[in-house]
Amino acid sequence: MRRSTTVTALIFSSRTLATATIHHRLLTTNSTSYSRWRCFSTVSAPAAATASLGVAGALASAAAIASLSAQSVYAKEPLPTDLVPKEVVLYQYEACPFCNKVKAFLDYYDIPYKVVEVNPINKKEIKWSEYKKVPILMVDGEQLVDSSAIIDQLDQKLTPKRKADSPSGDDEEKKWRGWVDNHLVHLLSPNIYRNTSEALESFDYITSSGNFSFTEKLTAKYAGAAAMYFVSKKLKKKYNITDERAALYEAAETWVDALNGREFLGGSKPNLADLAVFGVLRPIRYLRSGRDMVEHTRIGEWYTRMERVVGESSRIKAS
Ligand SMILES: N[C@@H](CCC(=O)N[C@@H](CS)C(=O)NCC(=O)O)C(=O)O
Numbered sequence: 304m305r306r307s308t309t310v311t312a313l314i315f316s317s318r319t320l321a322t323a324t325i326h327h328r329l330l331t332t333n334s335t336s337y338s339r340w341r342c343f344s345t346v347s348a349p350a351a352a353t354a355s356l357g358v359a360g361a362l363a364s365a366a367a368i369a370s371l372s373a374q375s376v377y378a379k380e381p382l383p384t385d386l387v388p389k390e391v392v393l394y395q396y397e398a399c400p401f402c403n404k405v406k407a408f409l410d411y412y413d414i415p416y417k418v419v420e421v422n423p424i425n426k427k428e429i430k431w432s433e434y435k436k437v438p439i440l441m442v443d444g445e446q447l448v449d450s451s452a453i454i455d456q457l458d459q460k461l462t463p464k465r466k467a468d469s470p471s472g473d474d475e476e477k478k479w480r481g482w483v484d485n486h487l488v489h490l491l492s493p494n495i496y497r498n499t500s501e502a503l504e505s506f507d508y509i510t511s512s513g514n515f516s517f518t519e520k521l522t523a524k525y526a527g528a529a530a531m532y533f534v535s536k537k538l539k540k541k542y543n544i545t546d547e548r549a550a551l552y553e554a555a556e557t558w559v560d561a562l563n564g565r566e567f568l569g570g571s572k573p574n575l576a577d578l579a580v581f582g583v584l585r586p587i588r589y590l591r592s593g594r595d596m597v598e599h600t601r602i603g604e605w606y607t608r609m610e611r612v613v614g615e616s617s618r619i620k621a622s
Contacts, residue, residue, distance in 0.1 A: 377566075377608060377611055379411055379413055379612060379613075380462075381412070382414070382461050382462070386460070386461050387414060388414065388442045388443045390444075391409065391415065391416035391440065391441065392416065392440070392441040393416050393417070393418050393419070393438060394438065394440075395418060395419070395421065395437050396420070396421060396423055396513055397509075397513055397586075398505075398512060400582065400586055401488075402450070403583060404450045404451075404454065404483075404578070404579050405438045405450050405582070406582065407582030407613055408458075408575070408578050408582070410614060411573065411578055411612065411613045412461060412462075414461075416440075421437050422514040422515065424519055428514075432446065432448075434446070434448045436448070440453050440457075442457070451480065451579075454575060454578075454579075458575060475568065476568065476575055477576075478576075479580070480575055483576070483579040484579075486554065487580065488583055489538065489542045490542075490544065490551050491586075491587060491592075492538050493535045493539045493542075493544055493547035493550075494548060494551050494587065495535075495587055495592050496532050496534070496535035497535065500591075501590070501591050502528035502532045504590055506525075506527045506528040507524060510524045535547075551595075551596055552595075552599050555601070556601065558602060559602055566605075566608060567608070572612075573609060573613070581606070581609040581610075581613060
């Protein structure tokens with residue numbers, strides 16, 4: 304009875320995961336979020352600088368930094384210090400694409416935030432909230448919910464200059480943010496749970512990065528992977544997807560077409576649509592489906608630019 308409850312909760316929550324995100328295998332350590340972050344940050348100079356302790360490591364880091372400074376022509380957009388909120392706490396599932404969308408925004412603007420990893424089965428970390436999904440973002444005591452709404456509210460508060468330059472917002476940016484929420488996210492689950500080996504790979508990541516008890520981990524990995532394999536077939540029907548991989552490749556190509564030769568949709572800097580696409584793809588980038596997508600489409604160059612410019616910020620695990 305208990306077991307079936309657990310499995311049901313997992314299946315449910317894995318829509319989320321479905322959402323699953325997966326970061327690089329190297330990341331999947333059980334240490335703090337901060338160190339996980341460093342593990343998978345591919346181009347962060349501080350990460351490179353602190354990565355190695357020995358002489359050989361120091362030399363390697365120096366070389367990495369030198370090559371980074373040659374490549375790092377893209378800068379983040381730091382906020383005026385008086386606008387940076389004092390305390391930001393993100394309640395999330397590590398593998399949730401919506402949560403990763405919010406993180407891409409926070410990381411890009413270098414806003415320090417704490418992460419509370421929510422247990423998807425009992426959700427005890429968000430028991431205090433009426434809202435039962437993640438992400439939930441607490442900003443100086445105010446609760447914000449729903450990824451796109453969170454980003455809109457943060458954007459209004461934190462980037463008044465951007466708002467002043469384009470008071471009605473940018474139609475192109477709006478259109479592509481909508482495309483992310485209404486189309487791109489629906490392709491993720493069918494792809495990461497496409498067959499048994501991909502479903503297991505995804506759940507391996509989800510259970511090692513998420514907040515699960517030992518028993519939940521065991522149940523989740525196998526029962527969850529099996530369940531999601533079937534759920535993803537249902538999702539394919541629901542969203543009229545015949546070949547999930549082809550649909551993912553097509554979406555990646557559609558996005559590159561939308562860039563129309565620009566470095567970012569926002570031009571020389573990412574806008575909210577760039578951050579949204581990057582955020583939802585970040586969890587799958589190093590899973591089989593993400594690797595295939597980069598290998599078979601033209602999205603890789605843009606993705607690498609985004610990795611460079613977004614990096615990851617002062618993310619620390621809340622105690
Ligand atoms: N529209 C919401 C969707 C949020 C959402 O569906 N979150 C999933 C996780 S990816 C969730 O919390 N599902 C409920 C659950 O896990 O029980 C957003 O953009 O934030």
